[in-house]
Amino acid sequence: MVWSQWVLDRVIILMVGVAYLFIWVQVTLSHYRQNFHNKFMWGPVILALVISFVSIMSTLLNSKGWYTITHICFWLGVIQGLIGFLFHIKGVRKRVGGLALRNFLTGPPVMMPLLFSIISIFGLTAIYGG
Structure with missing residues (x-):
């Protein structure tokens, strides 16, 4: 593996x-702390x-098939993040006081x-820009 021959994307x-x-480590610990109640x-x-594995494999194997799977996974990552944002806002809103600053902090x-x-958008930028 010659690093100098790798393109930026x-x-x-x-x-x-x-x-x-x-991110997997952090998300796993955070959601485990909440006992995966949802x-x-x-x-x-x-x-x-999955995104971590696919991204690393696609760069190491440098295969068109792996890049296609990576592309799909990055789009799923964008969608997953937006869905999670809605769930987290909903979780803050459920707390006593609603969308108060203290609830965003805790x-x-x-x-x-x-x-x-x-x-994921950063990865998609590399795919579309490369």
């Missing part, structure tokens, strides 16, 4: 895969691991699902 997709591995909490846990992290989407 391939390196970005690899880094997105590594980022999703870290079945939809499993979505980002499973998808983050409730579900509203920005985390958006980060999930943004990382």
Whole structure:
């Protein structure tokens, strides 16, 4: 493997895969802490691991088929993040006082699902820009 021959989009997709591995750890710990009380909490846990694996494999194998799967997974990541954002806003709103600042500080992290989407958008930028 000669790194100097890698194009920028391939390196970005690899880094997105590594980022999703870290996101997987955080999402798993956060949702485990809440005892996965909603079945939809499993979505980002499973998808983050899948996106990480597929992204890393597509860069290491440099295959058109893997890039196609990666492309699909990144779009699923965008959708998953937006759905998670809605669930987190709903979780904040359920707390006593509704959408008060203190509930944003102590409730579900509203920005985390958006980060999930943004990382996928970063990967899609590499795919479409490359």
